[in-house]
Amino acid sequence: MKIFIRVLLPVLALAVVAVIAYDYLGKKPSKGEKNPYEYNVDEYREVPAELISHEEIRQIKVDLCDKGALAFHGRNLFLAACNELKIIEDGRKVVNRFSVDPLPASIAVSDDFIVVGYNDYIKLYDHSGNAIATSEVISDSSFYTSVAIKNAKIYVADAGKRVVRIFNKDAKEVSFFEGVSEINNLIGFIIPSPYFEVAVGSNGELWTTNPGMHALQNYNDKGDLLRSWDKVSIRIDGFSGCCNPAQIAVLPNGSFVTSEKGMPRIKIHAANGDFISVVAPPAAFDGEHAPEVAAWGQDTIVALDYDKKLLRIFAKK
Amino acid sequence: MNDKTSGAMGDKKVKRRDFINSTMRLTAAVALGGLAGMTVSKSNSGQYVWQIDPFECTQCGRCATECVLTESAVKCVHAYDLCGYCDLCGGYFKPGVKNLETGAEYQLCPTAAIERKFIEEPYFEYIIKEDLCIGCAKCVAGCTSFGNGSLHLQIRHDICVNCNECAIARSCPSDAIMRVQADEPYLIKGNFSPEEPAKWKNKS
Numbered sequence: 001m002k003i004f005i006r007v008l009l010p011v012l013a014l015a016v017v018a019v020i021a022y023d024y025l026g027k028k029p030s031k032g033e034k035n036p037y038e039y040n041v042d043e044y045r046e047v048p049a050e051l052i053s054h055e056e057i058r059q060i061k062v063d064l065c066d067k068g069a070l071a072f073h074g075r076n077l078f079l080a081a082c083n084e085l086k087i088i089e090d091g092r093k094v095v096n097r098f099s100v101d102p103l104p105a106s107i108a109v110s111d112d113f114i115v116v117g118y119n120d121y122i123k124l125y126d127h128s129g130n131a132i133a134t135s136e137v138i139s140d141s142s143f144y145t146s147v148a149i150k151n152a153k154i155y156v157a158d159a160g161k162r163v164v165r166i167f168n169k170d171a172k173e174v175s176f177f178e179g180v181s182e183i184n185n186l187i188g189f190i191i192p193s194p195y196f197e198v199a200v201g202s203n204g205e206l207w208t209t210n211p212g213m214h215a216l217q218n219y220n221d222k223g224d225l226l227r228s229w230d231k232v233s234i235r236i237d238g239f240s241g242c243c244n245p246a247q248i249a250v251l252p253n254g255s256f257v258t259s260e261k262g263m264p265r266i267k268i269h270a271a272n273g274d275f276i277s278v279v280a281p282p283a284a285f286d287g288e289h290a291p292e293v294a295a296w297g298q299d300t301i302v303a304l305d306y307d308k309k310l311l312r313i314f315a316k317k
Numbered sequence: 318m319n320d321k322t323s324g325a326m327g328d329k330k331v332k333r334r335d336f337i338n339s340t341m342r343l344t345a346a347v348a349l350g351g352l353a354g355m356t357v358s359k360s361n362s363g364q365y366v367w368q369i370d371p372f373e374c375t376q377c378g379r380c381a382t383e384c385v386l387t388e389s390a391v392k393c394v395h396a397y398d399l400c401g402y403c404d405l406c407g408g409y410f411k412p413g414v415k416n417l418e419t420g421a422e423y424q425l426c427p428t429a430a431i432e433r434k435f436i437e438e439p440y441f442e443y444i445i446k447e448d449l450c451i452g453c454a455k456c457v458a459g460c461t462s463f464g465n466g467s468l469h470l471q472i473r474h475d476i477c478v479n480c481n482e483c484a485i486a487r488s489c490p491s492d493a494i495m496r497v498q499a500d501e502p503y504l505i506k507g508n509f510s511p512e513e514p515a516k517w518k519n520k521s
Contacts, residue, residue: 039459
């Protein structure tokens with residue numbers, strides 16, 4: 001009996017404590033077992049090296065305040081973020097900066113003016129930073145996600161109302177269109193989440209995304225569909241998820257730079273939609289947000305990485 | 318020396334009887350305090366229940382495996398007002414499917430607990446069959462990554478037994494499980510936002 005009390009009982013007690021401790025610590029998050037229900041897209045994250053056409057040549061740390069936008073005009077990169085617009089010459093040196101309203105979401109630049117898009121209005125500035133005109137809030141449910149300029153017209157993607165609005169230089173809305181067309185039985189822009197883009201090509205053609213259909217569409221100002229292509233695939237040659245491509249830019253030769261959310265990647269597609277190459281593979285990104293993209297000439301792509309808060313410059317190899 | 322309690326304070330002598338009395342009083346006070354604490358704790362457990370903050374959830378899969386109940390009390394719920402009613406739904410289809418069809422081989426859910434229903438071209442509705450859902454969050458991961466996050470997990474209080482220490486909360490790697498007031502026991506996306514209620518807070 002004494003042996004039991006003096007030897008076996010403490011051993012038994014220690015064993016019980018050890019089992020409890022193992023059970024407790026074993027379920028601690030850092031020592032947890034593998035998730036048997038893991039959602040795994042790793043095989044789609046890997047991109048063969050021969051498909052990658054660009055290499056990252058520079059990173060610039062930026063303060064984004066959750067939102068930011070960029071555009072190129074000539075040699076200058078225009079970066080709008082927080083409540084400031086910076087003009088960066090050759091992607092290296094800040095040559096001018098001025099205040100803008102807080103949280104700019106989109107930007108486009110012409111020879112005559114700069115237009116900055118906010119959630120539900122746009123504001124025009126001259127190149128010295130003086131405000132020229134401000135639009136009215138057209139609808140409480142408007143949510144502007146992208147702006148583009150062609151001649152003196154300003155095109156605004158309103159993801160909230162699912163329309164493209166056209167404004168004049170006085171920031172007055174002159175018309176809008178909904179992406180309805182008998183061609184392809186289009187019932188309008190399908191915008192499941194706030195990713196809706198407009199861009200103007202080198203020949204002045206207006207392109208929009210139709211992210212719910214994984215499509216890029218070319219319209220005239222009346223809203224007539226002129227051209228369209230779509231690529232539905234999680235594989236490298238297409239677009240997946242609810243709302244991709246999430247960001248676009250048009251290269252001088254008419255091909256497209258596309259940026260995707262979910263599994264972020266930046267690619268180049270030909271004007272007819274054929275996949276050409278990868279600018280930045282998913283491995284280059286940490287989060288799930290689609291980087292904003294802008295094209296600097298034919299060979300340099302600049303991406304605004306919201307997760308890393310970096311301006312990232314990719315040059316053709 | 319008869320006085321067993323003399324020490325550094327040698328001039329203050331405490332009798333055995335007084336010592337026992339004061340010890341008994343202290344024990345009674347501790348017991349009463351404990352009882353009061355247990356009562357308060359008991360009443361709190363009636364007012365608070367466990368719930369998942371969907372914005373903190375990282376879809377680790379433990380809600381399916383760690384709940385003390387055989388059928389996990391965690392189920393997927395669908396915030397229809399956030400859903401895009403997408404044809405290519407990241408929460409319904411396995412990544413990389415070539416055909417958007419409803420065969421089991423195309424479905425992401427391991428128990429086929431999501432029903433896909435055609436509404437009108439090109440919109441589809443996705444309905445959770447709760448009796449089949451095991452709370453594994455695979456669909457939530459797909460929807461959060463490639464959709465707009467309308468699918469999310471919640472602890473169902475018609476199933477949960479409201480354990481004093483929730484086994485899922487203990488193993489949750491993101492501390493996404495918290496106590497919420499029992500009269501508002503659900504944190505449904507769309508009705509609740511960590512920062513502001515706007516549907517589309519920011520573009521990025």
